[in-house]
Amino acid sequence: MLDPADPQLVVDSRTLHFSWLPADPDAVAALVPPGLRPRPDRQVFMNQQVVEDAAQTSGFGAYTLTCLGVALAGVDAPDGVTPGGWWTHYVTCSPRVRDYAAARGAPAVLGRTTLRVRGDVLVADTEIGGAPLIRTRARVGQTGHEIRAGHHRYFTLRDGDLVSGVYPYVSEPVSPFEIESVEFFDPVHPSYALRPENPLLIFGGCYAPRASFAHPGGLTRYPVPPPSPPATAPTPTGAPAHQVPLRRACSGLPSGS
Known part of the structure; x- marks a missing residue:
């Protein structure tokens, strides 16, 4: 088992990261522990990631990951703008990554994430026990000259204490980029509380x-x-990056899918 006190580096992963407004703001707020506060708009974030080769990591080996959680108020990343996050779900195919993350307080379980790009369509699937849990569909372009760099701040609960870590990143995003749908398949699974409202409102990613x-x-x-x-009744803060395209929102299916 990796020592959870040791830092770990991951390079050149394929990563989809974005946030949305939820269908059930009260259910989202209830997932945040005492001592932390969700944003007034109850924004939810998700990261779906694939690391193809052990040579891309300092000790994890190849793995896939989906982490899902609630954006927080008053505990921003070092830039003073990016909200801190509370991890509610952490799904990885690697027992090594699961054990490392769990020892740091993450709610880590075994499952699998796939990212498939065909033409300009990206489909990201997360499953647990072979059953589909979450699917994201997006329109994507090509990488250019843009580099995004900064930090995320994530909170976990370890040995009864709230702890936080600051995670530096550098990425090469594609353009254009547009989320078309986010589907949650299992109403019984606890992650269903984080499903997006319909029509889907995306806040960056x-x-x-x-x-x-x-x-x-x-x-x-x-x-x-x-x-x-x-907290007062949830109200959206700021302007969403985009709303799901009309051709998808008018389908009448959950999450504009």
Whole structure:
């Protein structure tokens, strides 16, 4: 088992990362533990990722990953703009990655993620136990000269303490990029609480055929403040990056699919 105190590096992964507004904001808020606050709009994020070869990692080996969670208020990444995130689900095909992540407090379970690109259509599937859980469909273009770099901040619960880590990344996103649909298949699975509203409203994101990032070597204990007063009714903050195309939204199927 990898030592969870050791940092880990991943290079040139294929990564789809984006966020949306949920169909059930109250259910999303209920997933956030005391001491953290969801954003007023209850924004949800997801990262679907494939690492093809062991040579792309410092110790993980080849693996796939889907991490899903709730964007937080008041605990931004170092840029002061990117919201921190609370991981609610963490699905990987690798027992090594599962054990490493679980030792750092992530809710890690075994499952598989695939990313398939045909022409300008990207389909990303996440499954657990061979059963489909989540499918994303997007229109994607080619990489150009743009580089995105920065940090994400993610929270977990370890040994009863809230801890956070700051994850640096560098990626080469494609353009154009447009999410068309996000489908959650299992109403019984806890992840169903995070399903998007219909019509689907997307708040930023990208697909990068080459994305590199690091797991930090240490986690910082987060002090738990006194309970906050109840949040006001959720209201969207800012403008969404885009709404699902009309040809998809009018289909009448969940999540504009």
